[in-house]
Amino acid sequence: MTADLDQPVLEVRDLAKSYGDRRVLSDIALSLWPGEVLAIVGESGSGKTTLLRCIDGQIAPDDGEILFHSRSQGVVDLATLSESQRRRVIGNDLGYVHQNPRDGLRLDLSAGANIGEPLLQAGLRHYGRIRQIAGEWLAKVEIDASRIDEPPLRFSGGMQQRLQIARNLVTEPRLVLMDEPTGGLDVSVQARLLDLLRRLVADLDLAVILVTHDLGVARLLADRLMVMQAGRIIETGLTDQVLDDPHQPYTQLLVSSVLQL
Amino acid sequence: MNAPIAKTESTAGSYNFAYLDEQSKRMIRRAILKAVAIPGYQVPFAGREMPLPYGWGTGGIQVTASVIGRDDILKVIDQGADDTTNAVSIRKFFAKTAGVRTTTRTAEASLIQTRHRIPETPLKAGQIIVFQVPIPEPLRWLEPRETMTRRMHALADYGPMYLKLYEDIARFGRVTTAYDFPTVVNGRYLMSPSPIPRLDNPKLDRSPALQLFGAGREKRIYAIPPHTTVKSLDFEDHPFTTERWSQHCARCGASDSFLDELVVDDRGTRRYVCSDTDYCDSRLAAGGGR
Numbered sequence: 001m002t003a004d005l006d007q008p009v010l011e012v013r014d015l016a017k018s019y020g021d022r023r024v025l026s027d028i029a030l031s032l033w034p035g036e037v038l039a040i041v042g043e044s045g046s047g048k049t050t051l052l053r054c055i056d057g058q059i060a061p062d063d064g065e066i067l068f069h070s071r072s073q074g075v076v077d078l079a080t081l082s083e084s085q086r087r088r089v090i091g092n093d094l095g096y097v098h099q100n101p102r103d104g105l106r107l108d109l110s111a112g113a114n115i116g117e118p119l120l121q122a123g124l125r126h127y128g129r130i131r132q133i134a135g136e137w138l139a140k141v142e143i144d145a146s147r148i149d150e151p152p153l154r155f156s157g158g159m160q161q162r163l164q165i166a167r168n169l170v171t172e173p174r175l176v177l178m179d180e181p182t183g184g185l186d187v188s189v190q191a192r193l194l195d196l197l198r199r200l201v202a203d204l205d206l207a208v209i210l211v212t213h214d215l216g217v218a219r220l221l222a223d224r225l226m227v228m229q230a231g232r233i234i235e236t237g238l239t240d241q242v243l244d245d246p247h248q249p250y251t252q253l254l255v256s257s258v259l260q261l
Numbered sequence: 262m263n264a265p266i267a268k269t270e271s272t273a274g275s276y277n278f279a280y281l282d283e284q285s286k287r288m289i290r291r292a293i294l295k296a297v298a299i300p301g302y303q304v305p306f307a308g309r310e311m312p313l314p315y316g317w318g319t320g321g322i323q324v325t326a327s328v329i330g331r332d333d334i335l336k337v338i339d340q341g342a343d344d345t346t347n348a349v350s351i352r353k354f355f356a357k358t359a360g361v362r363t364t365t366r367t368a369e370a371s372l373i374q375t376r377h378r379i380p381e382t383p384l385k386a387g388q389i390i391v392f393q394v395p396i397p398e399p400l401r402w403l404e405p406r407e408t409m410t411r412r413m414h415a416l417a418d419y420g421p422m423y424l425k426l427y428e429d430i431a432r433f434g435r436v437t438t439a440y441d442f443p444t445v446v447n448g449r450y451l452m453s454p455s456p457i458p459r460l461d462n463p464k465l466d467r468s469p470a471l472q473l474f475g476a477g478r479e480k481r482i483y484a485i486p487p488h489t490t491v492k493s494l495d496f497e498d499h500p501f502t503t504e505r506w507s508q509h510c511a512r513c514g515a516s517d518s519f520l521d522e523l524v525v526d527d528r529g530t531r532r533y534v535c536s537d538t539d540y541c542d543s544r545l546a547a548g549g550g551r
Contacts, residue, residue: 084416105422112431113424120427121420127430127496149431 007069008033009175009207010055015064015079017050017231024050025231028064034174037201037208039239042229047231048211052177054079055209056096057086068094071174092122094169099180101160104167105152109138111138111163118171137166137219140147141196158189159188162196169200182217194220215258219243227251272548273365279326279359285309289327291483293473296403296484296513301446302414303397312354312462318376321393322354325374328389328473329355333407334362336370340517341378341536348376365539379438379461381518381540386487392455394476397483399443399453418535423494439504445492454491460519462487503549510535513544 015028066078098104115134141162339347343365367382380507495501520533535541
């Protein structure tokens with residue numbers, strides 16, 4: 001891993017996407033290094049989630065390159081890979097945390113099975129090992145190990161989100177995409193989740209792209225910040241720099257609209 | 262027996278051979294050829310209405326109708342038995358519409374249509390066994406969308422299927438799926454073996470007979486060509502096992518066959534008897550009974 005540290009995990013160049021005549025992403029460029037957290041902020045409809053989905057392969061971009069540094073094959077352009085190639089090349093190098101944990105979990109299967117699924121997908125066929133790893137990860141995300149056989153349907157929202165994070169991190173991905181992971185959680189649960197994320201990111205040397213509209217979350221977690229508006233990146237820089245000295249009028253508006261307590 | 266034979270000949274005039282018209286049979290044969298070429302892959306086909314209800318073997322009967330020839334000897338079993346309603350009806354159906362010879366002896370049959378069992382007597386090269394399949398898609402419990410399950414098959418994305426085994430072991434300490442136990446054919450496609458008991462799964466593996474599967478309601482045909490590997494899903498530390506009984510067959514004393522549990526009186530007395538009637542009878546005839 002250390003050999004890769006001087007190379008970006010992800011490099012996006014000139015990415016563009018339109019739906020019909022409507023341009024939803026234009027001239028998107030960004031790079032991300034291992035261990036770095038990049039927050040993307042912007043109003044609803046500014047293209048944050050679309051960008052994330054393009055990187056994750058859920059949406060095919062119209063133009064541009066998404067260069068990903070995979071463990072198995074080095075740098076590949078995700079924009080040109082077919083789905084089967086994508087699975088072979090990337091495997092579990094990339095995780096996606098949905099805003100709503102229900103989208104990223106199998107609610108009717110047990111918590112252990114939810115964590116075990118990516119391991120099974122990666123080819124592990126040993127029940128005892130899967131169970132052991134699932135137990136370890138439940139502990140890491142602060143879920144009581146005795147609840148390993150309970151379905152997440154019976155978990156609270158915060159627990160479900162932690163379980164989803166465990167499920168994404170169990171295969172030790174290089175890059176995790178998070179779409180508002182703290183959305184819909186109350187403030188104290190949010191704070192615990194942020195603490196947990198910060199620790200895991202540091203421990204695992206993860207690269208994270210975090211989409212949020214909560215500047216507080218961005219400030220706590222992110223090293224760098226990108227501001228999007230109408231499908232373009234209008235401002236980018238170190239988080240503190242952007243938040244303390246916003247240049248663009250939109251960013252200034254965004255920063256000034258945060259409640260100061 | 263002269264009268265029914267005469268009647269068969271007269272109905273053969275009003276029905277096409279084996280009921281289905283030739284174009285339909287050709288269409289189904291094309292699906293079968295494709296299924297044989299891609300072992301375990303579910304080939305869609307334009308299923309026809311058959312004169313029996315869905316769930317009674319409309320898929321199997323169409324496959325049988327398409328592959329049966331005048332020289333074939335047909336055996337039909339339901340849960341292993343030759344004398345149950347479903348088996349009797351389908352056997353009569355082909356005796357009437359195709360005028361073929363029928364048998365209850367596994368070894369004599371060239372074509373066997375079955376529901377829920379594989380005969381205990383090992384199948385030979387040259388025999389064809391046709392399974393009636395209610396739900397051909399082994400991933401359906403996991404994923405209700407057909408588009409998604411097809412995609413999972415295309416990408417051989419079968420990891421999640423093991424979740425079923427995982428959940429069983431976590432809850433009961435062992436895999437409890439007793440029938441329709443998922444298998445991987447030729448190292449590629451995940452396949453539902455139709456609701457045969459686990460005991461029959463090893464018989465699918467490298468069988469010298471051609472195995473065809475027809476699902477009438479879902480309109481899918483799939484196949485296992487002779488001598489193809491069929492592996493039941495398992496974990497390294499929980500290998501696949503078949504059922505065992507503490508008793509032998511009460512009629513023929515067999516210890517290696519699938520036993521049905523029968524309640525024989527009002528006090529709950531139980532007897533265990535071979536579900537494969539032909540196997541049981543031939544053992545009795547050979548003097549193997551108790």
